[in-house]
Amino acid sequence: MTKRITVIVGWFSSLVLLFAAAFWLSKPTFSADMFSLLPKSHSQIAYAEDVFFQQNANRIMFSFAGNNKNKAFDDFQKWLDDNAIKSTFNFPSVNDLAQTFSPFKHALLSDTYKQTLSNKTTFEHYYLEQLNQLGNPFVSATLSKDISLSLAAFIEDNLKQSQVFTLEQGRLTRRLKGVEYRIILANLAPENLGVNKSIELAEAILKKINALNEAYPNLTMTYSGVLFHTAENAKQAKYEMSLFGGISLLALIAMVFWVFRRLNSILLASFTVLSALIGGAIAMVLLFNTIHLLTLVFAVTLIGIAIDYAFHGMTDLAKKEHEKGYSKGTQSALLLSLITTTLGYCCLLGAPLTLLSQVGVFVIAGLVSAWLFTVLVLPLWQSTLTLSPSSLLMSKKLINVFEYCNHLKTPILITLLAFISALFLIKPISFNDDVKLLNASSDHLMLNEKKHLLLLGQWDSQIVFMFENSDEALLQKQEQFLKRLTQLNPNFKHNSISHWLPSLQKQSDNQAVFKQAKNKGTLDIAERVTGQALASTKSPLLTYETLAASAFKPLLLSQMVVEPSQSITWMSISGISSDQLINEVEKSKGVYIYNKPQQISALLSDYREYLLLSLVLAGLISWLLFSWRFSIKIALLQVTILSVVVLSMLWICNAIQGSLSLFNLLGALLVIALAIDYLVFYQINKLEPKNVLAISLSAASSMWVFGMLSASETPAIFSFGLSVMVGILAIYFLSPLSVLKPQKEL
Template identity: 30%
Template structure:
């Protein structure tokens, strides 16, 4: 009885808050929040793929600008560009020219292996016509150009020739300081490759980087030197998406919030209701986050993003409870069992998510279950807190009319309508079902940016496909052998037309087999008269073969870390990568790669798409399990006197949910193929459907139940439905599913026969 005092009620809320906050602060130091998309992947993801993805440095932003100027304007434009670049790099955005390979580091590693490494073409010449290499070396020695190899180790200057033959970072562009330049008959193309330490996923950082870059471009425009510019890089897309999202948030978010507040004020005319709704959402969020932190060592920030979307349904319990409490003690006693049954079913439903293999859904399940437990407790305090002000008379009369109009539908007719609709909509959804989990479909970049990106790729050939060949092994030595085996096949695959070109470690360093061949051929040459004459001309002895350094991996090579990845966890495999250009997703190619031990064709985009597909399929399984669970629980707990009535009412509630889900997904599929985000929206539809169904199938007077359901449905439809107009495909998918699903549920639930009806179900 003591809880019925306002003080005791507020005190208990304060205790819950303090307890949750205490547990939150206690656990906070031990928790490391994850932000990488890698951590959202299914737990059974390939360890080698995880090692590769972990090294892709998503936070290191690289972006490029390509300028085209007339040849006559090149000198003046390059000077202006260099000046502006100097200013850009001194700004607070920490933008720097992308570091070109350190020539000193390159030279020192190739000098270390002087006389052991040669290019494949020099190896062929060495074996077939060594005199040609001798002549070249003699010519080279009389040229006025610096030499950096130890001539005693490498009399033929093979290492120096190898460095001069290394693939260029930007083919056909000459490096001139921070600029890469290519001249044609009339025009000069200038590429500026930049990098920033800004976080790729941070809208604020991206905005700063883009703003500084645009300043540079404006300054160049002000020089009045005619030029064209092309932008390329994730930062431009992130900024464009953020600007679009900001625009949408301002308009859609602002309008829907205004509508929700106006509606709540119109219905309750009470600031206390608004305040308490805010308290409930805040406390339940705190409890949810705390529960996630205690259940998971490394929760993901995306859990919070999804959870804060779903947490809105907690307000619905406030509507149900406060409207129930406003109609007196007897009515409140009818509301409590419905509240408890609705909350319990939804909580169990969310706990089912923890059985899935996806970490994000597991964390979401724990968050929502814990949040709903706290919400249930908080709404039971509503009578004690005095939140019993009834809704406005106009609102009450409107719902009495609606309730009466639905009473014209005979229970049997209603039953038939619900079952037939469920079957029909399920068939329609089955027939129209089409899914596409490709992450590219979720891209929101503008046509202009995408066109510039494409143009940059065509002009510079600086980009490789997202698809790579991954080679894995348990040790570096094993990996090195496997890598060399794959490298030898690349030319065959190119001739088959399966790829245009590639970037392999062994384009920069000879394979162990080639090193051996170089060593053998040189040893043979120094025994022959031609070799001996050359050494005599130089006045030196034949070089000693350095076997020990040949057996070591050249880990000091500046490019080593671009091709080989290891994990701090010794149990994880070591991974090597070969980047591809113009690769085809040809079955023969995939099979040829699969035939090699420890080798696979891997695309992060495909992996992300597969992960999204996995989420979609797991959510579908969860929804089916939840509908079955719902039927069982409601058949057991709905307050009908006869068992047959309970089964039938449970069937009807399930039918409404199935109809709402099927029709929402079928209609949404008309716009775009279904993806995981449609099913996240479907989660909201299903849990709201459970609540609406339970309240309409309870002993609560129908008009009272409909008042709360209307507020809930209207606020949800406006808040989430507005998202249907979003330019971001993922958000629009979510919004359209919720809008249609909740609308259909709200229209159909009044067809349920209340438990206190004198009519037979």
Template identity: 25%
Template sequence: MSTRARAGLLLLWLGVLGALLAYVVTTLRVSTDLRNFMPPARTPEQRLLLEEIGEGPGSRLLLLALYGDTPDRLAEVSKRLVPALRGDARFVRALNGDTDLSAVGDDFLPYRYLLSPRFDEHPLDADQLRDELQQRLEDLGSPAGAWIKPLLARDPTLETLRLAEAWAPPAEPERYGDVWFTRDGRSALLLVETQAAGFDPAGQSAALASLQRHLADAATGTQARWEISGPGAFTVAINHQTSTEANRIGRVDSIGFVLLLLLAYRRVGTVMAGALPLVTGGLAGMAALTLLFGGAHGITLAFGFTLIGVAQDYPIHLFSHLREGTSALAVARRLWPTLATGVASTCIAYLAFLASGVDGLEQLAVFTIVGLATAALTTRYGLSRLLGGRPHDAAQSPRLAQLSRRVAALPRPWWLAPLVGGVAIAVCIGAGRTPCWENNLAALTPVAPALVQRDAALRAELGAPDVRYLLVIEGADAETVLRRSEQLDAPLAALQTAGALDGYELPSRYLPSQFTQRARQERLPDATTLRQQLATASQELPFKTDLFAPFLADVEAARTAAPVDAARFSDSPLGLRLRAVLQSRGDHHIGLVSLIGVHQPQALAQLAATPDSAVRLLDLKQASESLVAAYRTRVLWSLAVASVLLVGVVALALRRVGRILRVVLPMALTTLVILACLRAGGVSLTLFHLVALILAAGLGLDYALFFEHVEDDEREQRRTLHAILVCSASTFLVFLLLALSTLPVLRAIGVTVTIGVVSNFILALLLSGRQKVPSRG
């Protein structure tokens, strides 16, 4: 191929890469929601678990602690901060212990007597009104008079205030200066609920940035500092940590890979050319994800690029086998059957994950298959035509010649395979110090244990909902759920009194059923009666007779209006809060009852187990463990199918039993070695360890195939050894960096494959090679 033709091909290739890059940058959406790596829920508990993890009210809560200054100044910062947050559309509510009258909303003021339980036992009559008016006189003479006076004409019973207090958290912290404080009095506490769901990294990032600005403004002129905890804060931290580590690993890996290729091939042009198939495979994989899924999970991309990184082996095999007098295209043709067998077997193995039913694994399969196939094909048909000039012939290296003779002289005892397999199995069986499987979802998060403990401490101080237990009410419609929620109030109150829990939050606390609202309407006096009762109650009190006209109008509106339903309440300031705890599920509705400080879960289980109960106790920990177990079962089946497919492709390509065993045996033994090393190190296996096993098996297959296909020609043996040495060194570098990561997911992948690279190389060398000891001539 002429120089001009190669230049044209390079320009065309770069143009395609530019188009792919532009398409990916403008269309690919990246998610960090771990639910993408969860299997489809098969039970109601599992469905609720997945919804609660990402969308539930608990996932939206941010816990704030202000510290670093005097309690008086911290209280002032808290008081300045809350109004700013309540006026920010990114937040549903902000609570610090003061009464949020804005939560009621002007549109709902007339209906406060339908929403509040205050007059269920004591009717709104002359005696009640007189007591209230006398109390207002005392209030007007107190420091609270300034904010009570504007409410007096419309709400002399202060029902707005009492309703707002009823909507506050059921278990409140200590107070100082009318705001929440820790028990030691050193930190002011706030509870903030975001509009964005907990696993919406973009929404949570915007909310946290806005929160930081409001905090900085409120703390101006003080020495106050703060800490923010909660699922949203953890999501943003994880996202940042993942991005930072991925960039760091990518930079170090790129530098190491370039230096390795320069050392191996002594050509800058070779290094640059070798990157083309790798970049093409990565961009093609991302474009496929955009076309088929509309986006990708961050873990898919992080893991996928490590898999695509294996594609660097393809140009390395080509570079290492180049020689003087033979075109790169001819070398590629001779290598292609062996290379294609390895690529096809790995791709077919990953096809098994398309049937896993897990979005993240399906994405990973598409990304890997498209990326590896593209990298292999562009190496065979593109890169081989770009290479020209005088190639570096690895076989001419005296050091490599000496190493090749030593490798060929190594003993290959027949008992090596059963010995390695037997020892690995014995270690796996004997390693009983830790559970074999990791069922805890929290083990997949990189949040530091100290931060998790601090979050638990803040939750205890604030009385935030329990993150493990949840009561679920089921009904045909919203009204049925609200009625059942009201019926649940008394037994839960009894359990709270008995010490089984510290508090609870019912959906009917925000919106009573229409049945209850109609009953309250019937107890309200008509306009004439109320006017007479008000006149009687205000005798000898210094209030003008027409002062309470707005109050009379509101009561009459509440008495005659249609009860407030869930659809209408959803438009109120607390609408999002209600939608979080009262949800439609197609043909039925559910209500979520948040529980605070659960001390006796068995008492709650007995309550839910009563005959004809429409209430279920959801143990999120148990549900998550069952989900992980179901996930593992799917992955194990996928691994089994992948292994069969992988061996099947090898058998189809090699056909003879002896050759098949020489290729498959190192791969199978390496799988046992990896499992033995992990179990000996006290590691409980996660799904990411299992998925990484397929990658390690694919690497072992490649090494064994090339060792098995080696020719009797001494120089060709050196070139094959050189190629596998460079491949294994570059792969070892990539996965060693991952093994040192602080992210549990990446660390699991890195450790698994790093062990696999070393074991695969040694076992493939000893069990697959057919070299004759070369002469020294």
């Protein structure tokens, strides 16, 4: 007894020390941010995304509507300031814009202003109308700098086209569908987006929002942003981890006690699982700096797989006819089981989703740790292990059923194959690769996001990235691209940087237009009304470098960046159909549509096709393995059973869900790995009571664990759990059909 306890203590002390050292070296953080799971886009697009949009990745937004919106706005703004959360929307004032652009006024002409210059009478009406608008901030801020009002028109028109917001008494304002909203935009520091911090901050904000709703009647306040998704998903993941893990462990303890009727057997099974969890955690913290909570939810499946080793090991050790240790067949089967399951999870290591790579690493390392514990430590407890008569009696009854079905294996398999083929003809399977399958956020939060995208003018807009060798070439490309879109729809809207920074070529053309209008006398009214002489039409041209050194710099860099090797810009476009935009983009080199959800869904689709190929390869590898280990006849039979299991699993899941995703295929891959274990154990140890008992315990535990996952609120986890549960149920009843007398000695 002393030796056993010493070995157990030494084993877990080593694991804990390794985990502590790995944790200290890597200092990982935990995340519940769904967006951090997503794969990277095309390399150029991914780079541009990091350059322009990374700063808004942690943005939160609040909107206020109703009779008390101003009071609620001020109250909430003060609360944010007190909590060191600062607003981020800082657009230059009209006076700042006038100061920045006035030296280049005659090179910067808005399209509206240029149209009025084409006719003297038209321009006079326009000029007088602008002067007569009482309190016009654009005229009052620019008249002393430009009596022609070209600068006023340039600033006013560009603000209308580039910004959906106005500033009223210091409050950001947006009118939409007859409702006036006050808006607050803020960015959070990364340290506020950790799992616990995000939950804590989100709860504090929601508490303040509830207080405002009580204090100000008829107030409608809406919130959105990554913080709230992170907090919601974190709470859901924590709940599912504790619920699924707790229920699974209780169920497994009950199963083990029913079979072995000894407290030590429960401890040994628990120690096997604990070894797997610590071993998986060691590898994961060493290889990943950020660990997603969904990884831990998926990793609950390790409990259902790792405990299989304990079941097979303990039932074999309980055979009193063996003097010491495992039988040769069980040793071989345990090793083959580890190899096949590990190969199955190795397919996850190259996944485009970080989540899947983390799950793969966690489970592979965990299984190795559980296998080592089973092989090295469990045999020390052999003399204390016994099997309950009731469990052996149950396995003998199951054997009678399996042997009867085994005699009818040929008609059973032919009937099943024909039936499944008919089902596929009646209702073919379909696939859904929507990235939304990763999201477990509530409908309420998703509606908030939609509302705020509408307020931002981004709900129906499309984003386009452009790349060129120089800033001038980039601006000219953007102007030509927009010109083609104008021909498709003159009323389409965009927020391109060329509004504020026309190409040098266009600025020269503007100067020529202005000079021609002056020479024709079109601008004489400006001199008559103001009594001042019109300044020279020859003004300097505005360059990227000049604008980047002005108060406009933050806004310029948010939409255009010039680097030594390339220049990049982006713009949002609305009023043009997707097909029309795609057609124009395809005509232009270095122009890309940026649609993150669509691009990620396309990547998921590509990986799904890779998984389909992996399933075929898994079948081929299984056949080669079985042919080498047993015989070609046995291999063909076992691969046939695998095919029936996978096809039936896919069809049933498709019927329940309406479509399949890559997570169903991941489940199918795991089912194949587990199915090979069952087939190997059956072929090596035959339909013996203790072997059937171990496999029954294995199947029951796995179905229980994965059945728990099928209750998850996250579609991805639900699909994965449902697939594996259905697949294991099928393989449990079909795998005994594979038992044949081998032509080779083991």
